Amino acid sequence: xxxxxxxxxxxxxxxxxxxxxxxxxxxxxxxxxxxxxxxxxxxxxxxxxxxxxxxxxxxxxxxxxxxxxxxxxxxxxxxxxxxxxxxxxxxxxxxxxxxxxxxxx
Amino acid sequence: xxxxxxxxxxxxxxxxxxxxxxxxxxxxxxxxxxxxxxxxxxxxxxxxxxxxxxxxxxxxxxxxxxxxxxxxxxxxxxxxxxxxxxxxxxxxxxxxxxxxxxxxxxxxxxxxxxxxxxxxxxxxxxxxxxxxxxxxxxxxxxxxxxxxxxxxxxxxxxxxxxxxxxxxxx
Numbered sequence: 001x002x003x004x005x006x007x008x009x010x011x012x013x014x015x016x017x018x019x020x021x022x023x024x025x026x027x028x029x030x031x032x033x034x035x036x037x038x039x040x041x042x043x044x045x046x047x048x049x050x051x052x053x054x055x056x057x058x059x060x061x062x063x064x065x066x067x068x069x070x071x072x073x074x075x076x077x078x079x080x081x082x083x084x085x086x087x088x089x090x091x092x093x094x095x096x097x098x099x100x101x102x103x104x105x
Numbered sequence: 106x107x108x109x110x111x112x113x114x115x116x117x118x119x120x121x122x123x124x125x126x127x128x129x130x131x132x133x134x135x136x137x138x139x140x141x142x143x144x145x146x147x148x149x150x151x152x153x154x155x156x157x158x159x160x161x162x163x164x165x166x167x168x169x170x171x172x173x174x175x176x177x178x179x180x181x182x183x184x185x186x187x188x189x190x191x192x193x194x195x196x197x198x199x200x201x202x203x204x205x206x207x208x209x210x211x212x213x214x215x216x217x218x219x220x221x222x223x224x225x226x227x228x229x230x231x232x233x234x235x236x237x238x239x240x241x242x243x244x245x246x247x248x249x250x251x252x253x254x255x256x257x258x259x260x261x262x263x264x265x266x267x268x269x270x271x272x273x274x275x
Binding site: 008009010023024025028040041042043044045046047048049071072 | 153155167169170171173174175176195196197198199200201202204205208209
C-alpha cells in the first residue's frame, strides 16, 4: 500500500466519530464535544471531506432515511479504519520521540 | 428593498452582504445582479457564498446536507449559492481548514479560467468585427468585453494569490 501523508485534523476526527453511524450535523457536534469546542468544522469543509472520503472508500453510506427525513448517515469502512490506525501509529511515534526533549534537559 | 450590483469577487460580495445584515437588511433573493433585501434584526445573520462543484449532479445532496447542519440556502444562481445562518447559533464559516479553503479558491479559479477563455475568444471576434466594419457599436463591445476580461483576469490572479498565502500557512 502507498504511504499516506499525515491526516488533517478534520479527516482524523471525522474517521474517529463515524466508528458509529453518524450524520452531517452529528459529526460536527460530536467533534466539537470531544475537543471541548476547539475544533468546530465548517459545513463546507465537512461536506468536501465526506465526499472525498466516500470516493476513497474510507467511509460509506450507512443509511438514507427517505421516509422521515433525508438524513444520510455514514460509517467507517475497513480501509478507513486502517488509515486511522496508521495515523495513530505515526502520532505515537511523535509522542515517543517528543520525550527526547525532556531527557536532554 | 432591491439593489442592483455587479460583483465578480465573492469575498467582496460577502463583505457587502454582511454589512447590509449589520444595518438590518437580510438578503432574501439574488437574480442576475438584483439583490432583494428584507428587514432583519441588525446582525441577525451571517452570510457565506460558495461555488458548487457540479452544476446539476449534487445540488440536492448539498442542500440537504446544509439544511441538516442548520444552514439556510437563500438563493442559488448557476453554481453559486448564497447561504446563511443565525448569528445567535455561533460563528459560521463554510470552510474552516487550510485544505478546504484552498479547494474552494481552486474551484473559483477554474470557474473563472473557463469563463476567461470564452471572453478572450469573444474579445478577438469583436476586435476583428470592429476593424472590418469600423462600426462604433463593435468598438463599444470590444471595450466592454475587454473590461470584463480584465476583471476576470484579476479574479484568477487573486485566487492564485490567496492559494499561495494559504499554502504558506500550512
